[in-house]
Every structure is written in structure tokens, then in C-alpha cells.
Amino acid sequence: MDKYQGLLKAHNLKSTHQRLAILKNISDAGHIDVEFLYSKLLEKFSSLSKATLYRNINDLLASNIIEEIKLPELKQQYEIKKEPHIHLLCKNCHNVKDINYNLDSVYSEISKDNKFKIEKSFIVIKGLCSNCV
Ligand SMILES: [Zn+2]
Numbered sequence: 329m330d331k332y333q334g335l336l337k338a339h340n341l342k343s344t345h346q347r348l349a350i351l352k353n354i355s356d357a358g359h360i361d362v363e364f365l366y367s368k369l370l371e372k373f374s375s376l377s378k379a380t381l382y383r384n385i386n387d388l389l390a391s392n393i394i395e396e397i398k399l400p401e402l403k404q405q406y407e408i409k410k411e412p413h414i415h416l417l418c419k420n421c422h423n424v425k426d427i428n429y430n431l432d433s434v435y436s437e438i439s440k441d442n443k444f445k446i447e448k449s450f451i452v453i454k455g456l457c458s459n460c461v
């Protein structure tokens with residue numbers, strides 16, 4: 329069983345060729361928008377309809393296997409759900425990189441200073457990647 333079959337099974341979703349291909353494409357890309365994902369899938373499933381793709385995406389979202397993210401100036405993207413992380417967005421090539429950085433002390437300070445209970449944060453840092461500087 330590959331890791332995506334295991335992931336689907338753990339969430340009580342049937343593993344179909346399409347779902348496995350969707351997860352593999354999202355994972356390979358890191359972050360992918362639906363148009364690009366659809367064009368990648370058509371290479372393999374030439375009769376796939378967009379409605380079917382959306383239905384599969386919704387099942388994967390509902391099971392918390394994938395996550396929807398919105399980055400400035402980019403179309404809505406999907407990624408495999410993982411630990412909270414920071415997105416580095418290159419304004420030139422639009423490359424998106426995930427970084428893990430422990431912000432616990434910053435969050436507790438923000439929380440204390442503002443008397444605000446933080447539940448979720450989404451951080452995007454915009455700039456130029458090493459290829460574009
Ligand atoms: Zn770049």
C-alpha cells in the first residue's frame with residue numbers, strides 16, 4: 329500500500345485511481361491550483377470532467393486530507409494538509425515554499441498584549457526567491 333492509499337484508508341475514503349492521482353499531483357507540486365491540477369489529470373484520465381474533479385476535491389477537503397489556501401495574487405491553491413507552516417511567496421516566479429518556524433513565543437506575546445485567543449494563523453511572506461534576486 330502506498331502512502332496515499334494509507335492516507336485515504338485512514339480517513340475512510342475509498343482509494344480510487346483518480347483520488348490517488350490527485351493526491352500525487354498535489355504532493356509533487358507542493359501547492360497547485362485547480363486548472364493546473366485538471367490539466368495534469370487529463371493526461372492520464374482523458375474523459376475526466378471538472379465536476380468529478382471538484383467532487384473528489386471536496387471529499388478530500390471534507391476529510392482534512394488536503395487544504396485550501398489563498399495566497400495574494402495567486403488563484404486558490406490546494407496542498408496536502410500538514411503542520412501549520414509559513415509560506416514564502418516569490419513575487420517574481422510565484423514559487424511558494426513552505427517553511428517551519430517556531431512562532432510559539434511570538435504568538436503568546438501577541439495573545440497576551442492583545443488579550444486575544446489565537447486559534448489559527450496564516451502567514452505569507454512575500455519577496456524574491458534565490459533564483460530571482
Ligand atoms: Zn522566484
Ligand SMILES: [Zn+2]
Binds near residue numbers: 359407413415425
Ligand atoms: Zn503550504
